[in-house]
Amino acid sequence: MRLLIDMDGVIADFEGDFLRRWKETHPEKTHIPLENRKGFYVREQYPQEFSEFVQEIYHSPGFYQNLPPMPGAIEALKEIKNSLNHVFLCTSPMLPKYENCVLEKFHWVYEHLGTDWVNNIILTRDKTVVKGDVLIDDKPDIKGSCIPEWEHVIYDQPYNRNITGNRRLTWDNWKEVLNIQ
Ligand SMILES: [Mg+2]
Known part of the structure; x- marks a missing residue:
């Protein structure tokens, strides 16, 4: 996967x-x-x-770099990395004021996850052009220039609960949802 x-x-x-x-x-x-x-x-x-x-x-400077990890996320990512060969962070920079956000996202990944993960950052405003089997994302609907190859599994948040039809995941149940041991 x-x-x-x-x-x-x-x-x-x-x-x-x-x-x-x-x-x-x-x-x-x-x-x-x-x-x-x-x-x-x-x-x-x-x-x-x-x-x-x-x-x-x-x-403001430092906002992105100092965001706390979501509970359970870092542990889950480390386990995922051990189970899967191809895992990428796929993130959209804030526009038009990207100057803090872009650099600080890279710093954040380096600080919390290390160099291996920095190598696997995909920064794009159009996630539909990226190839993958599954995209875990909290955004309710993800549009772009392509019909996505991936299944959008929604990371459950109060602001996306109006969306029905997608599978949902949190860092408590990711193993069951993704069928990863
Ligand atoms: Mg998001």
């Missing part, structure tokens, strides 16, 4: 750390608890007048 694994919301806790920083930076402003998050883009659920403040958080 050739496995593609997304980063934000799957192995790096984008939403959890965004919320933590939001509450720390803007304690007087309203916040949306993780379990109430709807829709993929956090900026779209916050009031329009906060849009700039929301983006300031995830565009």
Whole structure:
């Protein structure tokens, strides 16, 4: 099996750390608890007048590099690497402000997983062009210029539970879902 694994919301806790920083930076402003998050883009659920403040958080230097791993993700990735020959991290850079995000994603992978995994980073805005059997991704629907070869297995998050029909996975049940021992 050739496995593609997304980063934000799957192995790096984008939403959890965004919320933590939001509450720390803007304690007087309203916040949306993780379990109430709807829709993929956090900026779209916050009031329009906060849009700039929301983006300031995830565009700030150090945001991506310091994201905590999702619980169980690092252990699962290490086990997956031992079981499968072809595993890639398949991640989309934030645009248009990519300058922190791109470099920091590489640093993050190096720090948490090591050089082997840095060699297997695929950075693309169009995941449909990437070959694979399975893509694990929290994004509700993934569109691009090709009909994807991979099956989109959704990494379960409150904001993608409106999607039905895809198989779902978390780092608690990945072995059963992927049928890996
Ligand atoms: Mg993601």
